[in-house]
Amino acid sequence: MATWTPPPPLKGAALVAGTIALSLATFMNVLDTSIANVSIPAIAGDLAVSPDQGTWVITSFGVANAISLPLTGWLSRRFGQVRLFSASVLLFVVASFLCALAPSLPMLILFRVLQGAVAGPMIPLSQALLLSSYPKERAGSALSMWAITTLVAPVAGPLLGGWITDNISWPWIFYINIPVGLIAVAATWFIYRSRETPSVKVPVDGVGLGLVVLWVGALQIMLDKGKDLDWFGSTYIVALAIVAAVGFAVFVVWELTDRHPVVDLRLFARRNFWTSTLAMSLAYGTFFGNLVLLPLWLQQYMGYTATMAGVILAPVGFLAILLSPFVGRTIHKVDPRLFSTGAFAIFAIVFFMRSRFDTNADIETLLIPTIIQGAGMALFFIPLVTLSISGLGAERIAAASGLFNFARITAGSFGTSIMTTWWDRRASLHHAQLAEHISPYEPTSVQALADLHANGLAAGQGHAVINRMIDQQAFTMSADDLFRLSALVFVLLIAVVWLARPAKQAAAPVVGLAD
Numbered sequence: 021m022a023t024w025t026p027p028p029p030l031k032g033a034a035l036v037a038g039t040i041a042l043s044l045a046t047f048m049n050v051l052d053t054s055i056a057n058v059s060i061p062a063i064a065g066d067l068a069v070s071p072d073q074g075t076w077v078i079t080s081f082g083v084a085n086a087i088s089l090p091l092t093g094w095l096s097r098r099f100g101q102v103r104l105f106s107a108s109v110l111l112f113v114v115a116s117f118l119c120a121l122a123p124s125l126p127m128l129i130l131f132r133v134l135q136g137a138v139a140g141p142m143i144p145l146s147q148a149l150l151l152s153s154y155p156k157e158r159a160g161s162a163l164s165m166w167a168i169t170t171l172v173a174p175v176a177g178p179l180l181g182g183w184i185t186d187n188i189s190w191p192w193i194f195y196i197n198i199p200v201g202l203i204a205v206a207a208t209w210f211i212y213r214s215r216e217t218p219s220v221k222v223p224v225d226g227v228g229l230g231l232v233v234l235w236v237g238a239l240q241i242m243l244d245k246g247k248d249l250d251w252f253g254s255t256y257i258v259a260l261a262i263v264a265a266v267g268f269a270v271f272v273v274w275e276l277t278d279r280h281p282v283v284d285l286r287l288f289a290r291r292n293f294w295t296s297t298l299a300m301s302l303a304y305g306t307f308f309g310n311l312v313l314l315p316l317w318l319q320q321y322m323g324y325t326a327t328m329a330g331v332i333l334a335p336v337g338f339l340a341i342l343l344s345p346f347v348g349r350t351i352h353k354v355d356p357r358l359f360s361t362g363a364f365a366i367f368a369i370v371f372f373m374r375s376r377f378d379t380n381a382d383i384e385t386l387l388i389p390t391i392i393q394g395a396g397m398a399l400f401f402i403p404l405v406t407l408s409i410s411g412l413g414a415e416r417i418a419a420a421s422g423l424f425n426f427a428r429i430t431a432g433s434f435g436t437s438i439m440t441t442w443w444d445r446r447a448s449l450h451h452a453q454l455a456e457h458i459s460p461y462e463p464t465s466v467q468a469l470a471d472l473h474a475n476g477l478a479a480g481q482g483h484a485v486i487n488r489m490i491d492q493q494a495f496t497m498s499a500d501d502l503f504r505l506s507a508l509v510f511v512l513l514i515a516v517v518w519l520a521r522p523a524k525q526a527a528a529p530v531v532g533l534a535d
Contacts, residue, residue: 027215030153034211038153041207042146043169045109048200049142050169052081052116052135053432054177055193058315058326058333059185066190067125071316075440076244078312080129081136082433083240087232088140089426090282094224095141096148102216105145106209111138113201120191144421149212176337178315182330228275228282235267236430243437247444287420295520296407299513301427303364303400305435306506310371312436313443317499318386321492322379332386339394347402356403356410360517363403366396368510375503379496407520439502446498447491454490 030038056063056077064074096104115135122128150166184192242260249257275281288294311333318324318332347359373389408424 029155038211041204042150044204046146046169047173048197049139050173051177055181058178058182058329059190061319062185062190069125076129079433079436080132082429084133084136085139086426086429088137090422092141092144097222100216100219101145102212104141106205108138108141109201109205113198116194116197120194178333179330182326185326223280225278225280225282231271235264239264247441283423292407292410292520296404297424297427299516300404301431304428305431306509308432309435309439313439321495335391336394340397343398347398351402351406356406357517359399359403361514363396363399364510364514368507371503371507375500379492443498446501447495450497451494
């Protein structure tokens with residue numbers, strides 16, 4: 021077979037249009053990981069489920085997205101990068117349309133799984149196509165622009181999702197993907213169809229992929245349903261735990277012995293890879309869980325609209341966008357462990373500040389940690405990615421990036437489930453402790469009930485108002501507990517990062533490209 025020669029870089033208007041088209045697709049994909057965060061209460065209310073069940077809309081997308089990532093390399097070799105990317109964007113548009121039409125939570129979750137699965141190849145391939153569009157000496161600039169796109173989307177997501185939910189209706193958070201996706205795929209196909217990569221028939225590790233679906237899916241369902249079914253008091257939860265544990269064990273053995281593993285677990289033999297992947301997984305799981313928790317608390321117990329909750333979350337992007345180009349330009353001059361240490365220290369400070377929130381917190385108090393957090397985000401991703409691929413040959417970087425991102429996205433879904441479960445459990449404990457002070461023998465509670473009665477409320481109504489006040493305090497105290505725990509996690513992760521060796525120069529990083 022003739023050797024394939026990569027096409028020359030794009031120039032002029034084609035380069036600009038190609039960059040915009042790929043960025044639009046990336047923006048749309050990343051946007052959907054956060055746009056639903058502030059819309060969960062509205063979705064849950066409209067579909068007659070609890071907000072806790074509504075978080076499945078987020079976790080189902082993340083798990084399906086993570087599972088499909090390892091297949092990206094095989095699919096791109098089998099069908100070509102341009103065809104696969106275009107098909108992924110089109111299917112994403114179709115899945116978004118189905119999500120908007122979903123009449124029930126089970127159907128919405130099903131369509132979100134489809135959406136997450138077809139979204140898997142989009143981010144790594146958008147980056148691969150972008151890098152092929154620029155000369156090698158401008159690869160750093162191309163990646164910086166790509167990174168800014170991925171930072172803007174999580175910022176715009178809560179703000180846009182909140183505004184749409186409050187002023188139109190939640191299905192429109194999915195409808196807006198349709199014109200964006202169609203424009204992106206049309207422009208991409210027009211510009212890149214003549215730059216298609218060769219396709220070859222290569223074997224795929226079907227057993228390994230099936231085992232990934234089995235153990236990740238069982239573990240995610242266990243985390244999502246555990247609270248409702250009394251955890252290990254339920255035979256169903258015990259069965260899921262056994263399936264997840266056995267499935268994971270068989271998966272590890274299979275992948276270490278298969279000739280064409282879907283996930284190259286031997287990468288974990290490298291110190292820099294396992295330390296950076298562990299640090300990223302724990303950090304991202306904690307970060308993303310808090311990204312879901314904060315708007316839930318603001319809307320359910322602080323009286324914020326979805327739009328205002330988005331406003332509180334949006335400023336995180338200011339410093340992130342401002343500092344990211346600097347990090348990209350200096351990452352090979354500064355020890356990445358120093359950048360990561362700075363990121364984790366900033367996150368620890370931010371979560372400690374949030375652990376002091378109370379029910380009287382004003383907008384300024386809520387916004388300051390969010391703004392500071394942007395600096396941590398700028399220092400967060402690129403240094404850990406650089407550490408994960410340091411010292412690797414070019415032929416292993418794609419596999420390393422795929423496994424790294426699989427761990428990151430899966431951890432984000434697990435973190436969401438764990439965080440919302442702990443939030444509810446700690447709130448129940450605080451509620452019980454606070455309710456002990458409400459009795460006919462407690463002067464404060466007697467006076468409060470008397471005041472409510474004087475304002476025209478019946479005895480039952482007065483007790484309901486007080487119970488709501490206790491709920492507000494209990495869930496705020498529970499959120500503070502989790503913020504403190506998150507701060508501690510980030511402090512401990514600083515030590516994990518320094519287990520890595522100083523980074524060695526590797527091939528240009530391809531963040532998200534999966535093998």
